[in-house]
Amino acid sequence: MSSAATAPVLRKTALNSTHRHLGAxxxxxxxxxxxxxxxxxxxxxxxxxxxxxxxxxxxxxDIQLRGPSSLAAVQRISMNDASKLAVGQxxxxxxxxxxxxxxxxxxxxxxxxxxxxxxxxxxxxxxDVDWVRSQIGAMPGVHVxxxxxxxxxxxxxxxxxxxxxxxxxxxxxxxxKNYWFTWATVCGLANTxxxxxxxxxxxGFEIYVPSDEPxxxxxWNEVLEAGREFGILPCGLGARNTLRLEASMALYGHEISExxxxxxxxxxxxxxxxxxxxxxxxxxxxxxxxxGPKRRLVGLEVIERGIARDGYGVFDDExxxxxxxxxxxxxxxxxxxxxxxxxxxxxxxxxTEVVVQCRSNxxxxxxxxxxxxxxxxKQS
Amino acid sequence: xxxxxxxxxxxxxxxxxxxxxxxxxxxxxYAQNSLGDIVFVELPKIGxxxxxxxxxxxxxxxxxxxxxxxxxSGTVTAVNEELATAPEKINTDAHTxxxxxxxxxxxxxxxxxxxxxxxxxxxxxxxxx
Numbered sequence: 001m002s003s004a005a006t007a008p009v010l011r012k013t014a015l016n017s018t019h020r021h022l023g024a025x026x027x028x029x030x031x032x033x034x035x036x037x038x039x040x041x042x043x044x045x046x047x048x049x050x051x052x053x054x055x056x057x058x059x060x061x062d063i064q065l066r067g068p069s070s071l072a073a074v075q076r077i078s079m080n081d082a083s084k085l086a087v088g089q090x091x092x093x094x095x096x097x098x099x100x101x102x103x104x105x106x107x108x109x110x111x112x113x114x115x116x117x118x119x120x121x122x123x124x125x126x127x128d129v130d131w132v133r134s135q136i137g138a139m140p141g142v143h144v145x146x147x148x149x150x151x152x153x154x155x156x157x158x159x160x161x162x163x164x165x166x167x168x169x170x171x172x173x174x175x176x177k178n179y180w181f182t183w184a185t186v187c188g189l190a191n192t193x194x195x196x197x198x199x200x201x202x203x204g205f206e207i208y209v210p211s212d213e214p215x216x217x218x219x220w221n222e223v224l225e226a227g228r229e230f231g232i233l234p235c236g237l238g239a240r241n242t243l244r245l246e247a248s249m250a251l252y253g254h255e256i257s258e259x260x261x262x263x264x265x266x267x268x269x270x271x272x273x274x275x276x277x278x279x280x281x282x283x284x285x286x287x288x289x290x291x292g293p294k295r296r297l298v299g300l301e302v303i304e305r306g307i308a309r310d311g312y313g314v315f316d317d318e319x320x321x322x323x324x325x326x327x328x329x330x331x332x333x334x335x336x337x338x339x340x341x342x343x344x345x346x347x348x349x350x351x352t353e354v355v356v357q358c359r360s361n362x363x364x365x366x367x368x369x370x371x372x373x374x375x376x377x378k379q380s
Numbered sequence: 381x382x383x384x385x386x387x388x389x390x391x392x393x394x395x396x397x398x399x400x401x402x403x404x405x406x407x408x409x410y411a412q413n414s415l416g417d418i419v420f421v422e423l424p425k426i427g428x429x430x431x432x433x434x435x436x437x438x439x440x441x442x443x444x445x446x447x448x449x450x451x452x453s454g455t456v457t458a459v460n461e462e463l464a465t466a467p468e469k470i471n472t473d474a475h476t477x478x479x480x481x482x483x484x485x486x487x488x489x490x491x492x493x494x495x496x497x498x499x500x501x502x503x504x505x506x507x508x509x
Contacts, residue, residue, distance in 0.1 A: 025413075025414075025416075036416075036443070037416055037443075040416060040417055041416050041417050041441075041442050041443060042417045042442060238416065238442070238443050241443075242442060305420075307419070307420065307440050307445070309445065329442055329443070330419045330420075330440075330442050332417075332442065359438070359445070
């Protein structure tokens, strides 16, 4: 990070001026000048839970692996089993270090038989690209490209997201299942990628359009116009964070990092040790053979008055520190104070009570099942 | 949002309205806007003493927590109980949603605080960074 003495030169997405015109509060996020909120975090959060919201997520990175060995390369560098993907399908996965800890979490998209797109975090972009290149090295038959700056990526999220996007595209959105994608005309732009993915716990889509400013601004405005009847709001990183926390999705630097293993984070179901060798598998097999992880990521609900936040210590009744909070916030939708935390296994059972040191106040909290929030089933 | 001329302000974004030996304290509109949706105000007890520039409580919004610094020294004579159930009143109108009242022990301390004009210059510079 930059020192206080020199202001960092922040990167900007093509929509930077648009956000400022909308009166967004801007914040340095992983070296990017990004909107944290526009009309207000809670209003934006609720728009996504009950209607529709749109996020500029162009700061996310895009790595493409192409060539006859691209599947072999993806299999080597990521923990999920990409051989199971059909063309047009995506899945959650992660890039791991040899010790089974996280370089980053990623969404892998199978664009064609020999072409994969990895969507990665903004703050770890360079690190991830370097890591992928270093692991693939001179592997013949695969070409790695960093297309991060070529796309403006918008996330249209919420129960009314499909109705909003339907007005702007010729695609039949009902045929795109969760974690699948297609190409169609969107806002008059042919061959636009539409993925039914997101980071909010709601139904929603992420669209990828050319990153020049006029195109980006036009598409953004058309999305806002299309969603107007559903009360669409532009949403910032503040609501993005509270939404993903309610849905208990991991955030790099909080629930996952180079210090945390896949098993600690409870992401085992996305880690396919049986698929064959990949970076990190050996260490994870060893951990498994030795009885599994010693700690677990749990959900906490604060029982007493207080808000548990990232970095606060978690203690047992004797006052001994047993863990720490990775993310925490008042939950705008559930109207409770929730958090995720790392605790030893014997404190990870649901209903176990612990103490969180919220600045000067020791506050009781209890372990609850994750996710905190699950979107309601569609009424058929 | 207007910054009342009758208030004095701190660089930590509190306001104080002095009336003889008593004063009302709150946080500024700039502060509430920076915090976003306020969900909790930690108040001191009536009868407790505040020391100028020392932390006397905190304000939490959904996204962050901020300490409250005493603009002046004195004894707490009342706290705004409304904020316990409706802390968002500070977002609605920060300059009427007072936090506590104080019996000043050193009224001369007020002299070193910012005027409305100086405070607005100060936040204009802050916002530019």
